[in-house]
Amino acid sequence: MIRAFASGMWIHVVQFSRNPFDLTGIVVWPILYATIAYYLLDSKDNPKLLLGASLGAAVMLMWSLVVIGSSNALENQRWLGTLELLVAAPVPFASVIAPITVASGVVGGYALVATLAWGTLLFGVPLSIAHPLPFVAAVPSCVLAIGMLGLVMASTFVLYRAAFSLGIALQYPVWIATGLLVPLSTLPAFVGHIGWCLGPYWGFQAIKQATLGSAGGAWKDIGMCFAVSAAYAVIGSVCLHFFERVARARGSLKLT
């Protein structure tokens, strides 16, 4: 199962890297998100707020790349005719699909770092990380948390043909519910409660704490990232098993 996972990740990263359109996207998007973060708040005099906005924009991009990347990758499996072969493989279906979402998460991790770097290079956003060690741990934790939420959503992509459209639609609710787009304090309380259930929220909090807050707070949020990721891994596996059965009953695995 570990071999299938590792091999799957490698294959999907290579497949992604050989598409010039995707490659152009991951070069251009971080510049755009860094620009939006800088001009939207127009807070050149408040470096802390500027850095917070850059972090939010970076995690927003990371989530977008995971949800769009994995939905696009799954839709591609249908077009390539490989989805049936993946379903028919004698390993748990989750270990075939999880590499797709985690591979997208790895690309998202790069985008996070690139967005922060472009913000610093182009607009002078001060990249002063208060607690480097928790920051180094927070980034992969955020990748994992986002990848595992992607896994839960990917289970529905297996069932529907329009996975890519569904992926695009799922970007915005998560941006809002996790406080990436606007502070949760400006939204009704229930939105914040939804955010607590979402991995990207804890990933963002961990990165924010490591950069601007306390080390203790960062480690606590990293712990929450792992707890939420573990829960998603279980939910994702159960959903995939269930949806695979539904797809076999409906005969919808081959539909393109």
Next chain:
Amino acid sequence: MAAIEVQDLCRTYRSRKGVVRRRRTDVEALKGISFAVERGELFGLLGPNGAGKTTTIKILTTLLLPSSGSARVLGLDPATEPGQIRRRIGHVFGGDRGLYDRLSALDNLRYFADLYRVPVREKRARIAELVDLVGLAGKERQRVETFSRGQRQRLHIARGLLHDPEILFLDEPTIGLDPVGAREVRETIGGLREQGKTILLTTHYMYEADELCQRIAVIADGRFVGEGTPAELKDRVLDRTVIEIETFGTDERTLGRLRAVDGVASVGTETRDQAEVILIQSRVGAGIVQALLRELEGSTVGKVVTREPTLEDAYVELVQTA
């Protein structure tokens, strides 16, 4: 115990149409088929497009659940024990899809070897052996997007054999291939048969089934309409003569009149170049050519040929009378 046992297998596809008033449409793809395939046998499922061949294979390879009836693959139920079956079977679908185009043939095989749990120590040797078997040695490092259809199909076969499956399911493996490519794929399949591999092959090419299969079941409209060895199926039409009449623009009413002629067993048509050829099967010595030509008065008639029936005629007869 047979390698594959199928009993009264049915499958209905359900679809819904309309936005406000949802209408349900049911399509019966399989209407109760039964058959068994012995170990080491190459069994052919022969039928026209939409007959139910692929549906049968998908149920047996655990990709589809049956609506009713039962199936056993190596003694296991594909509906409830898919994991155990998947380890022991291989399947190859026809067409040029099912591969990662931007990766090399070698990368594709390595990935599927990991998915199909080929031991790490054996992986490299196994891939080299299969690349050689399907005639892709020297091309394995090329990207799949540069491959011809025939090469892709042979790569599919190599993929299906990676974990040395006990049963190999081949769904129209030569579809869309040029004659040379198709012959190469048939030679590969023939080699596997010689090795004693159990194979279930679907095809709509009569000559392919005749060349490769030890037993054939003809399927039409979700039902079996004939089963036996190629020789047994040919025997069904030995008492027949086939009359081919070349015409231009024959309508369904004329064909109906031909069917009504005394001694006619079946009437079919096919297009050859610019002309339409009416194929009529009748009893040997029925002497009905003049009667048939009388019914075609007013139509433009070209060549008229009388010949002995072939296996293809047996197949056409079975499918048309289904």
